[in-house]
Amino acid sequence: MTQLDHLRNGDAVLRMSEAEAEERAAVVDPDDERMIINMGPQHPSTHGVLRVTMELQGEVVLRSKPVIGYLHTGMEKTAEDLTFMQGPTNVTRMDYASPLFTELAFSLAVEALLDVEIPERATWIRMMMCELNRMSSHLLFLATNGMDLGAVGMMIYGWREREEVLRFFEKVTGLRMNHNYIRPGGVAADLPDGWSEDVESILSILPERLEQFDVLMTGQPIWRERTQGIGVITTEEALALGATGPILRSTGYAWDLRRSMPYLAYDDVDFDIVVGTYGDTFDRYAIRLNEIRESMRIVEQCIEKMPDGPYRAEDRKVTPPPRARIDESMEALIHHFKIFTEGFKVPAGEVYTSVESPRGELGCYLVSDGGPKPQRMHIRAPSFVNLQTLPHMIHGGLLADAIAVISSIDPIMGEVDR
Amino acid sequence: MNEDEGTEETKDSDPDVGEDDQDPDLASPRLYGVPVTESHGQVVLHTDKNGYNDLVGALVDDGFGVCIDLCGADYLGNETRVLPEEVTPERFEVVVNLLDIHAVRRIRIRAQVDESDPELISITPFYPGAEAMEREAIDMFGLQFQGHPDPTPILLPDDWEGHPLRKDFAIGRIPVQFKAVEGR
Known part of the structure; x- marks a missing residue:
């Protein structure tokens, strides 16, 4: 399973609660250019109500996580x-x-x-x-x-x-x-x-x-x-x-x-x-x-x-x-x-x-x-x-490519x- | 997790792995060391929450490389369930459908999980794709998965109380909740 470990650890998946993300945003560090943004849930390219939280460095997507459940009706x-x-x-x-x-x-x-x-x-x-x-x-x-x-x-x-x-x-x-x-x-x-x-x-x-x-x-x-x-x-x-x-x-x-x-x-x-x-x-x-x-x-x-x-x-x-x-x-x-x-x-x-x-x-x-x-x-x-x-x-691609x-x-x- | 070390090579697939340790005294037939039944032509393995993780490990080694589905089920008030004699019925079940994509075969695991301590070991080390499914089971049934990388709500709002797919969660019990947006 070792070659698949990267699928499970946090290399590509942004496992961070909203509170944590806010906390991180408050810390000003001039060397840290990463920022966390939300794409969606209301965005024409998200096919309805998909929200993706992304960690960006410039235009490059580092980690991300699809946030779902906005259409959950049981x-x-x-x-x-x-x-x-x-x-x-x-x-x-x-x-x-x-x-x-x-x-x-x-x-x-x-x-x-x-x-x-x-x-x-x-x-x-x-x-x-x-x-x-x-x-x-x-x-x-x-x-x-x-x-x-x-x-x-x-x-x-x-x-x-x-x-x-x-x-x-x-x-x-x-x-x-x-x-x-x-x-x-x-x-x-x-x-x-x-x-x-x-x-x-x-x-x-x-x-x-x-x-x-x-x-x-x-x-x-x-x-x-x-x-x-x-x-x-x-x-x-x-x-x-x-x-x-x-x-x-x-x-x-x-x-x-x-x-x-x-x-x-x-x-x-x-x-x-x-x-x-x-x-x-x-x-x-x-x-x-x-x-x-x-x-x-x-x-x-x-x-x-x-x-x-x-x-x-x-x-x-x-x-x-x-x-x-x-x-x-x-x-x-x-x-x-x-x-x-x-x-x-x-x-x-x-x-x-x-x-x-x-x-x-x-x-x-x-x-x-x-x-x-x-x-x-x-x-x-x-x-x-x-x-x-x-x-x-x-992971590692451009934000514009994320849409694709x-x-x-x-x-x-x-x-x-x- | 000690199971995931050095097991990347799947062994020669042998569907009758459990055949050797079959004990004639046992009431029901066994496969992979656990009771096995057939349901409408589908192979179903029965286990409890303690044997669950080892069983999944054995199945991974035998070539079941894809976790197709994982879901919970609540048997509260259902007296019609038929289980092999050795299996103690519990309120909850975790149902895992595995697929061997090379030998083209499926297998299903039904793990009994008791109500007082509904905690199992996560199978995400074997199947990273089980992550979302386990999160759904956490939401819907209040099951817990030890070692899950991200046990946060997936379909329900973060502040939702209760587990909707439990049988004692009545329809319409809770009025529709909307999250308040600060500053508006």
Whole structure:
């Protein structure tokens, strides 16, 4: 472990209380040029409410520490007060840029405890929707990453492309964000008529637009100057800090749960895992840009292979009866009422499920005591863990580069603070 | 910390390390010297707070190089928990999910932690990335981690009283607190 000791001691991480920092500021020492400043929580480049305390010497960042919790709303506590049926409405609000993944991790956990088989069509719908969500999430990253580094035009383009995907989500789920679409037992509704044309139109627009992004950013000297060699992290450091997703892959380690520990139907589709070489900000940018292309490949195969059949489990314990049955059957009405008021009971036990979200491994640890509500619901949020790499990546770099690095971690504060 | 000296080389991974010292008299199967169960196809190791750190050390040596998740759980009032016979149920559990990224396998540790003295040894010497997760467990359950480099509140305000994810912390018990800003 000795080569990793620097991750634990105070070389890069500023472990100092506010009182201590104030005390130090009061001491005037002309030889000591270090000063401690706060960046955020209200700063456009902090992606919401991230605050970073930094120790600067001139323009060089010595030690730093992300200060989080400004968006903490106790969602894990809330989850204990909601039924398994209502659970996805809560967890979908965590990572608001890729809500379907949190719903998926939660639903997979509930289904594991229930031991319910999911129809094939539901699995493929889930997979397609998640890949579309990965695209929209990465497009949002490209937009904010561009803006953070001064390519303000990129902000508009990224948002525009993302809107195409969100429009489709609205058509399928009824909402642009916080869908509550993936639920224990399947998905909330079948795909609407003409869905494949809509998806194909998204897929036909994007390749050209992604090439435009390449022209605008990837090949551009200023962009490369700002990102190459900035915020470097090694594979060993990333693993020791628990970092997953594009941060780990940027170091050249091809770890992707879709490939390493396949879930849904990722075994049945072809796609490549994009890896970087240097572990720098540019690699993390390039990985996300190219992952959009890989996701498009998966979505294309989903359109081709989408099976017919029910979109949710036929297990009446878990899923409400079809709407039409309610009009003709008293039992169905009672059943519908019961499921939505009391919820369904889940056998006692505990399970951990994980999916590959656009930010890394998103896990759900779920404990049931046999009742209709979880005893404990914990979300392993990738942004929360990944944020620990920040002090090590900006250590010794310039303050302006810190902006680039924060952006390249792509933290979603709703998920960090939960 | 004496465990972190000279153990940087992971040994040849052998999933059945605990197999040799298996005692036929013991009630439940063992792995790494502790009771092991299976939960929905996932391997779960059970330990108490005293054996916790050594167990994590053994798992690190066996190749579990990534601490994916660490969280607390409060079993107050939950009578449905099933544990191996040798394990004394306590109110709190620390649940650690480890990942062996080379052999592609996962393992979970459930360490029983009693209410009167909820203190464990921090696993940050093995996994620097457990720092934020342990801080979260400190906030939410009032657990303590000996040797943690920075045991300060992470998600809660510095002056928050109580541990919200404990079962006896009722929802809505405390009105929303806002920090006063001096001089305004």
